Amino acid sequence: MDVRKDVARHFAQAALGHVAREYPHKLDHVMDSDADVLSPRMLHPCFFGSFDWHSCVHGWWTLLTLRRLRPDMPEAERIEALAENTFTDDKLAVELAYARRPASRGFERPYGWAWLLYLHREATRHQERAWASRLTPLARHFAESFKTYLAALTYPIRTGTHYNSAFALTLALEWANIHDAALAELIRDTAKRWFAEDRDCQAWEPGGDEFLSPALGEALLMKRVLPEAEFADWFAGFLPRIDRDEPAALFTPATVSDRSDGKIAHLDGLNLSRAWAWRELGRDDAAQRHLDAALPHVTGDYMGEHWLASFALLALLDRPQG
Template sequence: MELTRDIARNFARIALGHVAQEYPHKLDHVMSDDADVLPPRVLHPCFFGSFDWHSCVHGWWTLLTLRRLYPDMPEAAQIAELAESTFTEEKLAAELRYLDRPGSAGFERPYGWGWLLYLHLEAVRHADQPWGERLEPLARAFAARFKHYLSILTYPIRTGTHFNSAFALTLAMEWADAFDANLAGTMREAAKRWFGEDRGCKAWEPGGDEFLSPALSVAMLMQKSLPPEEFANWFDAFLPDLADSRPATLFTPATVSDRSDGKVAHLDGLNLSRAWAWREVGQATPEHSQLAERLAHTHLDAAMPHVAGDYAGEHWLASFALLALLAPQSLGLHSHQ
């Protein structure tokens, strides 16, 4: 399965339908007094849609990525028009000022931070537009937060939700490689310090509301943090029983019992993020490439029919489907990149 024009158009229509939809909305917002009781569009003039701030950010990553890959699709002009009215200097300055509030130190840490850097990395690829330049101060502010956070985070957070350390660093490291070599080095050192001695992972997952695989998130980060041969050795020690289909939890897509429940619907995202991880890891470990691609397909098949349908998942799942579809595939096959 790979990204096609029809899928791209469908994802674009989904994201266009929610990045500017203010309600329903779940705020990550600390209030000091009555003056802080403000609607999302005032607090976050760029990222007020998509139910929450981080979903709006990666909804925009989805839109810009699709515009770049399919610039002639009808939705591309809509994306550009909405982006130009959204990513103004005034609105982005307001997003930046929000970070200076006394209660904003932990705002969207670390999931939203990683996605904002990933969005900026995509925005700079649109050389015909000023969006990357305008977003850069906000990206730099979150990069500075990452530096401080890594200096105090003694232990990684492994749960497969927004607090997961490995997933945020996987996204942010691509930005850091392009914009801040010192930060990239700090991230790799943190990854090796946290996970370098991991062995015989049991993969006791998923939790009932997880949309990330704690095991495979670590594997993806280590793939970006170690030289290829060193990673291959680390991976074989981390998951030594793959040839025997163990741990079985990583081979079986999660069951989603109620897609109208926002937390249970996370499990569709787990299937998509596992597909992304299996493809990435499969490229880095040729001996596992065919198995990894088979598992990626199995998880994609389980989740792709449910990217749209209920807003609990629709406001964010297309981003994770796009990550999986754009990931390198085994046997030398690649989707549109």
């Protein structure tokens, strides 16, 4: 699916408006002493914007992706200039040092880790710039963190928020397929260990503040890790009544009652992430229904505007990217 130029500009303008906006900000920060009481910009000189670290990371993924897709749009030069000022060796060294702190073991795990790998994957497509090489040490750190984490995590986390295991592994796998064969194999083995026996999913969703579909997120991951015939058999057992549009909850866009509430606004993201999954799972009708419900609300209130364009872009792009 092509991202129209007007849509690309709209998303780019939104992301440019928040990746370098420091406040308001919600930190994921463990403090060991008074010396750790620092501003977002001091702690994270690259990813201090967008309300929180992970949203800033995927805001940058949005910007670099749009620069590649629409290099002729006026915002492309602004993206390039800001990226040159942001992705410097000195600033990324601070980000890496923070991630290596003993107190940062659970920092942004696993959602932020996965998006950082995804950002690095996109940066490699901009070969005329040094962004990818500068981001590589941070990406490698989180790749190794994933290996340690997956070795220790006995059970998957199925909630439809930042802790969701399937979503993080879907993004991380796309990076690992290119950059880390051992991590890619571990992700595939882990996904099969966790999900291969799942049958007759009831899809009790959405939860009141979810932005990911536990059911469709799992199905999307399994589509990435299983051969086509095996996935068809697994999917038929996982959602056996899909030909009757059941469970009905998966086909019905979520209602968002208050977009100024950051948690309730998550439900616009749920509609977009479902659209992404439905497209790859071959149900364009369901995908379009969810897109229609959410696309008009990507911007408007900062509680959604600081992150929703990334999920809209996931839903609009042809998948998976090479």
